[in-house]
Amino acid sequence: MKRPSIRSVSGGVTAPRGFRAAGLHAGIKKKRKPDMALIVSDTPCAAAGALTTNQVVAAPVTISRTTLQKGRAWGILGNSGSANCCTGPAGHRAALAVRQAAARQLGIPAGQLLIASTGAIGKPLPVPRMKRAIPTLIRRLSRTGSAAAARGILTTDLITKSAAVRFKTGGRTITIGGIAKGSGMIDPAMATMLCFITTDAPVGATDLKRAVREQVQKTFNQITVDGQMSTNDTVFLLANGAAGGPQLAPGRPGWQPFCEGLRQAMERLARLIAEDGEGATALVTIEVAGTSSNRAAQQIAKQVANAPLVKTMVAGRDPNWGRVAATVGASPVRFNPRRLEIRLGGIPVYRNGGPVRVSKGTLKRRFSGKTPSIQIRVGSGSGRGRALTCDLTHGYIRINAKYN
Amino acid sequence: MKRPSIRSVSGGVTAPRGFRAAGLHAGIKKKRKPDMALIVSDTPCAAAGALTTNQVVAAPVTISRTTLQKGRAWGILGNSGSANCCTGPAGHRAALAVRQAAARQLGIPAGQLLIASTGAIGKPLPVPRMKRAIPTLIRRLSRTGSAAAARGILTTDLITKSAAVRFKTGGRTITIGGIAKGSGMIDPAMATMLCFITTDAPVGATDLKRAVREQVQKTFNQITVDGQMSTNDTVFLLANGAAGGPQLAPGRPGWQPFCEGLRQAMERLARLIAEDGEGATALVTIEVAGTSSNRAAQQIAKQVANAPLVKTMVAGRDPNWGRVAATVGASPVRFNPRRLEIRLGGIPVYRNGGPVRVSKGTLKRRFSGKTPSIQIRVGSGSGRGRALTCDLTHGYIRINAKYN
Numbered sequence: 001m002k003r004p005s006i007r008s009v010s011g012g013v014t015a016p017r018g019f020r021a022a023g024l025h026a027g028i029k030k031k032r033k034p035d036m037a038l039i040v041s042d043t044p045c046a047a048a049g050a051l052t053t054n055q056v057v058a059a060p061v062t063i064s065r066t067t068l069q070k071g072r073a074w075g076i077l078g079n080s081g082s083a084n085c086c087t088g089p090a091g092h093r094a095a096l097a098v099r100q101a102a103a104r105q106l107g108i109p110a111g112q113l114l115i116a117s118t119g120a121i122g123k124p125l126p127v128p129r130m131k132r133a134i135p136t137l138i139r140r141l142s143r144t145g146s147a148a149a150a151r152g153i154l155t156t157d158l159i160t161k162s163a164a165v166r167f168k169t170g171g172r173t174i175t176i177g178g179i180a181k182g183s184g185m186i187d188p189a190m191a192t193m194l195c196f197i198t199t200d201a202p203v204g205a206t207d208l209k210r211a212v213r214e215q216v217q218k219t220f221n222q223i224t225v226d227g228q229m230s231t232n233d234t235v236f237l238l239a240n241g242a243a244g245g246p247q248l249a250p251g252r253p254g255w256q257p258f259c260e261g262l263r264q265a266m267e268r269l270a271r272l273i274a275e276d277g278e279g280a281t282a283l284v285t286i287e288v289a290g291t292s293s294n295r296a297a298q299q300i301a302k303q304v305a306n307a308p309l310v311k312t313m314v315a316g317r318d319p320n321w322g323r324v325a326a327t328v329g330a331s332p333v334r335f336n337p338r339r340l341e342i343r344l345g346g347i348p349v350y351r352n353g354g355p356v357r358v359s360k361g362t363l364k365r366r367f368s369g370k371t372p373s374i375q376i377r378v379g380s381g382s383g384r385g386r387a388l389t390c391d392l393t394h395g396y397i398r399i400n401a402k403y404n
Numbered sequence: 405m406k407r408p409s410i411r412s413v414s415g416g417v418t419a420p421r422g423f424r425a426a427g428l429h430a431g432i433k434k435k436r437k438p439d440m441a442l443i444v445s446d447t448p449c450a451a452a453g454a455l456t457t458n459q460v461v462a463a464p465v466t467i468s469r470t471t472l473q474k475g476r477a478w479g480i481l482g483n484s485g486s487a488n489c490c491t492g493p494a495g496h497r498a499a500l501a502v503r504q505a506a507a508r509q510l511g512i513p514a515g516q517l518l519i520a521s522t523g524a525i526g527k528p529l530p531v532p533r534m535k536r537a538i539p540t541l542i543r544r545l546s547r548t549g550s551a552a553a554a555r556g557i558l559t560t561d562l563i564t565k566s567a568a569v570r571f572k573t574g575g576r577t578i579t580i581g582g583i584a585k586g587s588g589m590i591d592p593a594m595a596t597m598l599c600f601i602t603t604d605a606p607v608g609a610t611d612l613k614r615a616v617r618e619q620v621q622k623t624f625n626q627i628t629v630d631g632q633m634s635t636n637d638t639v640f641l642l643a644n645g646a647a648g649g650p651q652l653a654p655g656r657p658g659w660q661p662f663c664e665g666l667r668q669a670m671e672r673l674a675r676l677i678a679e680d681g682e683g684a685t686a687l688v689t690i691e692v693a694g695t696s697s698n699r700a701a702q703q704i705a706k707q708v709a710n711a712p713l714v715k716t717m718v719a720g721r722d723p724n725w726g727r728v729a730a731t732v733g734a735s736p737v738r739f740n741p742r743r744l745e746i747r748l749g750g751i752p753v754y755r756n757g758g759p760v761r762v763s764k765g766t767l768k769r770r771f772s773g774k775t776p777s778i779q780i781r782v783g784s785g786s787g788r789g790r791a792l793t794c795d796l797t798h799g800y801i802r803i804n805a806k807y808n
């Protein structure tokens with residue numbers, strides 16, 4: 001059977017049929033930058049998602065978890081400028097009040113509007129300002145509003161993050177689109193602060209949930225900026241079925257390309273997040289092989305990706321592979337150190353317990369540019385893992401020493 | 405029973421009777437800085453130590469492990485400028501050759517000379533240069549040579565690290581002295597690259613080992629600079645018994661003050677290491693309470709101490725406690741988030757699920773200076789833990805982006 005070709009398209013979350021979006025400055029941020037975003041479907045959607053596993057979670061995470069359990073939503077209301085976390089019962093009430101106001105004016109049940117917040121922790125939501133902005137936000141909803149919505153959820157991000165893919169299956173054209181924000185506080189078990197994905201594919205909530213989990217594991221969970229898991233990490237996926245036809249489901253035609261399309265869209269957003277890590281000048285790929293399980297390889301890859309000494313070495317494009325050896329050795333994953341092999345940009349630098357003779361000039365050339373890579377082998381097992389990260393630079397310090 | 409008073413003295417590793425030390429530039433480092441150190445006792449010592457638990461270990465670690473197993477040594481030969489790690493069989497032979505040359509000229513068995521290296525990984529030891537330097541190194545051994553030896557093991561350290569304590573017990577005066585080097589790559593299960601301690605107390609090797617392990621756990625294992633465990637981390641303790649009298653041992657008079665004196669010397673060296681962390685402007689204390697075990701509290705404290713977002717927040721002296729909440733929440737240690745309490749410099753900022761009203765001016769004043777502190781409570785358990793760390797600054801990046 002011929003595999004349908006999946007192609008990139010523009011349009012982000014409004015590329016799929018039946019979705020409108022908008023973003024604006026409501027006054028949550030002091031600076032005059034967009035700080036609210038709204039995405040709404042013309043019809044109710046199957047909804048699925050993945051939320052932070054942090055024990056300290058923001059009010060919108062708690063509230064949206066309930067909506068995701070029911071698997072049905074019309075849209076997503078997001079904001080930047082406040083994480084609405086550690087804000088107590090007042091913060092919970094504030095989130096409900098804003099959601100209630102938006103849902104009423106949209107004419108949808110409040111329980112079917114997903115919400116997500118990002119920004120400083122402990123800062124209350126300015127409810128009156130947000131309520132005042134809602135009518136304008138709704139009026140501006142449009143089929144070309146994805147970029148405005150993407151801007152509305154940025155914090156220290158330098159670029160908006162958007163992706164969309166399209167493919168044909170069974171006579172239908174199916175589109176998947178997404179926007180995201182990332183930057184700092186990116187890591188374990190969820191690699192973006194916020195990611196909103198829409199699709200016009202007809203998919204049931206249970207299958208949608210399965211697809212999200214699988215593809216998040218392959219994409220967002222492999223990136224890391226600073227090993228920090230946020231209180232607000234959120235991925236939402238809405239499927240409104242506007243493409244028509246019978247439901248996509250595991251084992252049926254169209255399911256494989258749907259999962260692959262979802263993976264491609266998430267992968268693109270994940271790479272944009274890692275590339276735009278706070279202060280980043282490089283997108284680093286760390287590939288690990290030879291473990292007994294993929295999980296073990298993944299664990300080593302993440303450990304290397306989060307090691308400050310490795311991340312600063314990449315910042316200086318300094319092929320100081322000893323730091324990679326030391327970091328791999330510090331991993332709880334057991335291996336025979338004599339079997340350890342390290343390559344930088346594909347060039348062997350360490351094997352059989354000793355350094356490989358290689359011209360420093362050649363090495364420096366290969367371990368340079370915007371996408372340096374590190375390859376690690378720890379044995380002959382079939383386990384493989386990968387992590388994407390950025391370098392650790394003066395920019396990260398500058399941004400994070402004075403955030404508030 | 406009156407506890408003997410323990411007082412600080414000068415003199416480092418040559419403060420105890422019967423030890424001489426020296427340090428010089430042998431040419432391992434390109435710059436004309438000291439890079440070799442030697443400490444020798446007039447008589448054979450009981451020897452104990454703690455070595456890195458990294459799976460990738462340097463040649464001197466493997467070699468010294470054998471000496472420690474026998475529990476007997478005359479001295480310590482240390483070098484900076486090369487870690488002699490990942491250097492293969494040639495690196496192992498190089499370490500043995502240098503040790504052999506020094507032992508022969510000292511007139512002691514080579515197997516009773518401990519060795520330790522620090523510096524870049526993968527760089528071979530320049531054996532001929534080191535051998536050429538040995539006669540001078542031995543000639544310079546003196547009762548006032550501790551500072552020279554301390555300089556001989558520094559890498560990116562800005563200050564030499566030295567401590568010594570003295571107390572009387574059973575009519576004897578006992579002295580414990582130490583030197584250390586730290587800076588980057590400081591963390592788990594061993595918090596210094598190199599630490600050499602001498603004492604004139606008479607202690608058997610088995611008891612000495614026990615004392616080292618216990619006090620390392622209370623001191624060096626509570627500090628962290630960047631969460632990186634080195635391939636060369638080493639603590640050596642030599643006891644030559646020159647103070648005379650019967651052996652100190654658990655349950656006998658003098659054992660408690662000996663352990664307490666050892667703890668004080670190690671604590672002082674550990675603080676000096678954290679204070680002198682690469683690029684550090686602050687020595688941060690993180691105290692955790694309310695867990696079910698000390699181990700769990702320690703785990704949370706270390707996690708907070710290693711969080712880049714917390715370390716940059718300290719760099720900016722920005723009382724952005726939300727980052728502390730997020731980091732504690734990301735810990736694998738389970739707790740009820742509603743019981744979480746955070747104080748900065750002793751001032752409550754978060755409890756009962758919400759922020760505590762406090763003037764930002766007051767908070768900024770208390771969370772400033774060179775020793776800011778963070779207090780965390782996660783419940784009503786009796787577990788307590790502590791971690792010492794430094795802030796993450798532009799200095800760390802500058803030092804580590806170009807190390808070689």
